[in-house]
Amino acid sequence: MSAAEILYPETEDDVARIVKEHHAAGQPMEIRGGGTRTGLGRPVQAASALSLAKLAGITNYDPSELVMAARAGTPLSEIEAALAANNQMLTFEPMDHRPLLGADGEPTIGGVFAGNISGPRRLSAGAARDSLLGVRFVNGSGAVVKSGGRVMKNVTGLDLVKLLAGSWGTLGVLCEVIFKVLPRPETAVTIALSGLNDAEAAEAMAAAMAMSVEVSGAAHLPVSVAYRFGDILKSEATTVFRLEGLAPSVEVRAERLVADMRRRGEVSVLDAQVSGELWRDIRDVKPFTFHRTKPVWRVSVAPGAGHQLVAALRLQTGVDAFYDWQGGLVWLQMEAEPEADLIRRYVKALGGGHATLVRADAATRAEVPVFEPQPPALDALARRIKDQFDPGGILNPGRMTATM
Amino acid sequence: MTELIAFLEPDQAVIGRRPAIIADLARLLPESCLISDARELMPFDTDAFVSYRRMPLAVVLPETTAQVAAVLKYCNDNAIPVVPRGAGTSLSGGAIPQEDAVVIGVSRMNRILEVDYPNRAARVQAGVTNISISQAVDADGFFYAPDPSSQLACTIGGNIGMNSGGAHCLKYGVTTNNLMGVRMVMFDGSIVDIGGKALDSAGYDLLGLICGSEGQLGIVTEATVRLIAKPEGARPVLFGFESSVAAGACVTDIIGAGIIPVAIEFMDKPAIEICEAFAHAGYPMDVEALLIVEVEGSDAEMDAMLERIIAIARTHGVKTIRESQSATEAALIWKGRKSAFGATGRIADYICMDGTVPLGQLSYVLGKTSEIVARYGLRVANVFHAGDGNMHPLILFDANDPEESLKAEMAGNDILKLCVDAGGCLTGEHGVGIEKRDLMRHQYSDADLAQQMRVRAAFDPKWILNPSKVFPLDGRNGGQEGHQSALADAERMAAGTAAAGRTAA
Incomplete structure (x- = not known):
């Protein structure tokens, strides 16, 4: 939905003033970065929107300290360009939701952290929240609060940084984020193993993760999605493993992994460039970008449970699927209905996890809980925490749950 | 002895009810x-921050x-x-009790419950020692x-x-980057499960x-890690330098x-001198500073990485380079480092600081640290995690000399303020x-601390959990709203929805 009025603060003080006014008047606000993920989450009911687009710019970056600080509205592309110029990167590989959601606009670094948006390397290098070292934000009463800092290790007081990451703008308006960056790997290759079914692939991925070869990405692309990767993959089920690092090291590890995987199927090796394209497409869920009316789920379960979930669902409904994170991240595209209850029942039965309805029309998202409903005790706790940040309930009301 | 750090005034009413509480x-x-016998309570009166001691009211060591x-x-x-306690190895006094507190120690809950290799996770009880998992x-x-050491x-x-x-x-990464789930007992006795074997969890x-x-x-009480x-393979290499x-x-x-x-x-x-005298690790004695750099992987990988590291070290006039040639030698190199605190404790009393600074500030902060400690007429040994800027100056003093003890604490405070002023934080680990x-x-504004305390109050409305720690004793009324909403929840659950509150499977 579009808010009637959009406010563009240019300083942290502006943000604090605006929030304070809205708090006093009891007027809720939609909090926006670049607006590329407004289609994710429940539709926010608010007359005005606060956009961070003009609170932008890198504020501190010394490549030798592996830390960058930037205002929340800084375009991700600007961050990535500055890092690339120094041969560095965001290690958590944030997904770009635009192709999947059919959204325009420019993703911002604040939006990335507010949604804890991570990609394939989350498996080995942690999520966005693991890279976030410090934040400055304005809480729902209009107070400017900082937490964390610009050092790698910090256990000084409660870690509000983690709470803000993934809170989707419901606890505070991020104004500045400070995050860890890492050197770009010197090179990368992808080992592609073809012809495995989902269960065999899960076994192969677990085996690869148990080897001393430091796999930085492990995904399985069943035959139903493999052809969507164009010429990169042959049109058959393919299990892919990414190895990154110093060239001599990658070479040794690739040899070892290939030797093991040959026992399981036909193996080929993709070079750094092809590998880069493939993992970007996996990150951005390319196979499900072609029919944007179909609901898409992002399901997080124990890696060994992913394929069991899909097998169970296939007996009951029309569903297409592929796997990242060693099988623990399942992307589901539904043929027709979202089937929220069915999916969540199976997730629970298979040892727990959570399912997020990433793509659906606004009417569906208003009706079906987009984020996994929490057990009562945790839900009550979340509500108390929300009250401590945003007592008037004016920040992104309804974005995460209908009543919060 | 003069104590710089105050505890909350013990509640005499609670102390007066001691016999009844123990009976309950x-x-x-x-x-x-x-445990309620005075002699048996003594081992629990402090942790590894031994300058401060308080006898607890009682200690319980539950098994479930x-x-x-x-x-x-x-x-x-x-x-x-209530003061929760693991093994009592805290260097910051995190487990020191108080006279009106019950210590809840988890040391008897020490079983590894499940090892799951396909999902690369282990589920353990909270009292399991760190090393026993590995x-x-x-x-x-x-x-x-x-x-940790x-x-x-x-x-x-x-x-x-x-x-x-x-x-x-x-x-x-540190614990937070390697922790996947916990089972936790909340203030009101309800039990919640958070996270699990999935890589990330739902909600906040x-x-x-x-x-x-x-x-x-x-x-x-339980963790999934x-x-x-x-x-x-892993290969630590020693690099000796002419200066810090x-x-x-x-x-x-x-x-x-x-x-x-x-x-x-x-x-x-x-x-170097302290650790070498204790561990005989073969550290070079003719250098002013030593780096232990560890690389890992196959031989080819380690060779490739070390070649580059050695080239960099040479540009800084490295004086000694010693690669470990065997697993025994590697273990010895680490033994020297990991016994640093224990070895220091043999020659003097010490307090260990833990400030973390941006990498670019390392040399500056090291130099200033020496100046501060010298100003108090004390000695300092530095042994720390340089790669992430986490400094550990060990300030040596004589605990039997009250004046010197006070000076050590004051020097420590000055060093921590220095770390914050250099863009770092009070404590890294x-x-x-x-x-x-x-x-x-010194690190946080009142607004920053108020926000933290409000969150804290949402978990512990009466401030019974480890109450003398973390937050300055004055100005703690910031979390009133949190108290009320948490209490309301507790009452609602106690009033009949207790079953719904217990989400543990």
Whole structure:
């Protein structure tokens, strides 16, 4: 939905003033970065929107300290360009939701952290929240609060940084984020193993993760999605493993992994460039970008449970699927209905996890809980925490749950 | 003796009810789990921050989550402070009790419940020692990465409380990056499960909030932790330098060149002498500063990485380079480093600071640290995790000399303020405890602290959990609203929805 009025603060003080006014008047606000993920989450009911687009710019970056600080509205592309110029990167590989959601606009670094948006390397290098070292934000009463800092290790007081990451703008308006960056790997290759079914692939991925070869990405692309990767993959089920690092090291590890995987199927090796394209497409869920009316789920379960979930669902409904994170991240595209209850029942039965309805029309998202409903005790706790940040309930009301 | 750090005034009413409280506790758990005899309570009167001691009212060592829940509920209902305890190895006084408090120790909950290799996870009770997780999975080619120096003794519950790090977290991260789930007892005795074997969990990141919360949000009784495949090999290399400044600059250049070894540890001359005298690790004695740089992988990988590191070290005039030639030699090199605190304790009393600074500030802060300590007429040994800027100056003093003890604490405070002023923080991995509590305002504004305290109050409305720690004793009324809403929830659950509140499977 579009808010009637959009406010563009240019300083942290502006943000604090605006929030304070809205708090006093009891007027809720939609909090926006670049607006590329407004289609994710429940539709926010608010007359005005606060956009961070003009609170932008890198504020501190010394490549030798592996830390960058930037205002929340800084375009991700600007961050990535500055890092690339120094041969560095965001290690958590944030997904770009635009192709999947059919959204325009420019993703911002604040939006990335507010949604804890991570990609394939989350498996080995942690999520966005693991890279976030410090934040400055304005809480729902209009107070400017900082937490964390610009050092790698910090256990000084409660870690509000983690709470803000993934809170989707419901606890505070991020104004500045400070995050860890890492050197770009010197090179990368992808080992592609073809012809495995989902269960065999899960076994192969677990085996690869148990080897001393430091796999930085492990995904399985069943035959139903493999052809969507164009010429990169042959049109058959393919299990892919990414190895990154110093060239001599990658070479040794690739040899070892290939030797093991040959026992399981036909193996080929993709070079750094092809590998880069493939993992970007996996990150951005390319196979499900072609029919944007179909609901898409992002399901997080124990890696060994992913394929069991899909097998169970296939007996009951029309569903297409592929796997990242060693099988623990399942992307589901539904043929027709979202089937929220069915999916969540199976997730629970298979040892727990959570399912997020990433793509659906606004009417569906208003009706079906987009984020996994929490057990009562945790839900009550979340509500108390929300009250401590945003007592008037004016920040992104309804974005995460209908009543919060 | 003069004490710089105050505790909360013990509640005389609680102390006056001691016999009744002990009788009540005896009904809640087996006799063998309750300690009330004064002599038996003595080992619990402090932790590794030994300058401060307080006798607890009683100690309980439960064997089950249900027992923890029963005791916590009882204490909350009767407004009795609770101090959670792992192995008591806190360097910041995080586990020091108070006269009106019941200590809930998790040391008897020490079983590894499940090892799940396909999902690379282990589920353990909170009293399991850090090292025993790695030992349990070692033969199968896995390990648990965070490795605090106290890993032989410290518990995973304590590690979660303090978000512990260690030498190898440069590559693998600290506890929060390796923790997947917890079972936790809340203030009212309800039991919640957060996270699990999935890589991330739903809703707000409660796991991230609990990690490093110093026993103030609840008592963790079980944890699911990440297992990682062991590297094929690991090779620590010693680099000796003519000056601390040269060693510090070398660290900055290694990281800046895009090389992230598993560990980069720094020792200055006094630390080298202390550790060598104890461990006979073969450290070079003719250098002013030493780096232990560890690389891992296959021989080819380690060779490739070391070649680049050595080239950088040479540009900083490295004087000695010694690669370990065998597993025994590698173990010896680490033994020297990991016994640094113990070895120091043999020659003097010491307090260990834990400030973390941006890498570019290492040399500056080292120099200033020496100046500060000299100004108080004391000695300092530096041994720390250089790769992530986590400094550990050990300030040596004589605990039998009250004036010198006070000077050591004051020097420590000055050093921590220096770290904050240099863009860093008070504590990288040891926690605030009581030690750094009164310095919190140097790092945080009142608004920052008020927000933290409001969150804290949402978990512990009566402030019974480890109440003397982390937050300055004055100005604690910021969390009133949190008290009320948490109490309301507790009452609602007690009034009939208790079953719904217990989400534990």
